[in-house]
Amino acid sequence: MHSITERLRANIDASIAAKRQLLDDSDLQIRFAAAVAQVVQRYRDGGRLYIAGNGGSAADAQHLAAEFVSKLARDRAPLPAEALTTDTSILTAIGNDYGFDQVFSRQLAGKATAKDMFLGITTSGESRNILCALEQCRRMALPSIVFTARNGGAARALADHCIAVPGAATSTIQELHIVLAHTLCECVEAALFGPL
Template sequence: MTSPVDRIRRNIDASISAKQALAADTATLAVFARAVDTVIARYRAGGRLYIAGNGGSAADAQHLAAEFVSKLARDRAPLPAESLTTDTSILTAIGNDYGFDQVFARQLAGKATGKDVFLGITTSGESPNILQALEQCRRMDIPSIVFTGRSGGRARELADFCLVAPGSATSTIQELHIVMAHTLCECVEAALFAPA
């Protein structure tokens, strides 16, 4: 049996390797930079950021929305951001009436405008409700970003900016999603607010 110490060392090594792989992936980093520029431009135009995911990625969506509305690392005005994963009445009504695949797309259809931007989080790139949300973004001409993993799945073809986190384990992919999310927020703060 693998000891707890060996297991955590293995997981730390996997996390470090995945982060180093992302740091060396100039193509993905260039896509990240363009995604950041898009979010900044949408905020400057008076837009907002909508975020969605499932399971652990739903928690990450809430986490990131909180960083934008409250702050990441410095005092500043709030930035409008909303996780589409938090309103149980909306989620259950849409899920019951239209199917779980529609829980994010229908919210975008009712809330989002052409000034906004959407960020979907799916470790597989195959979450049906994220794919439907990306399709809705196309119909509404809203730029879309997806944080994903493995091959990027079908989300790679639907998102305007697809950021594939290296790593084979879902947990490692999710760790990189948090690094990307925090860096996105940090970049937006730096661009929109003067240093304290």
């Protein structure tokens, strides 16, 4: 039992340490504010947000899309958002016909308009299908954000807004990505619908 409580305390300590680093990183906060401002402008212009990730980050993409379409903290009109991770027919068709690397980029090519924006979530910054999606955004002049970690990996050079959080473990990185996602949605709600 003692080792379980030690593991829990160690994980909480790691989470707190990473969040303190995030709290002290003013450059990251400036980059995040610029990304949020562009999402707000896209919504004002009638656009939508497409979101994608793999594994736990796929779940985070769906989580965030749900909060935009439903609500985070207040009753308000729905905001158009879509996780590109949910349609098994599309995912398996593209994966089978074109390869797993194309499962998000091909959806962007078929769905996104010039008014929209893309958010990719990859803890490594090296997820090939996220990189392909970011390359597709470049081809379409579609603004992009990536939530990633450490040095940002290859995604850093492809995304318009690279938000690379601290953290050694994937679990800690994903916790910070959720903080960013909730803050993004909360800020968009406030900008478009006024303060609570």
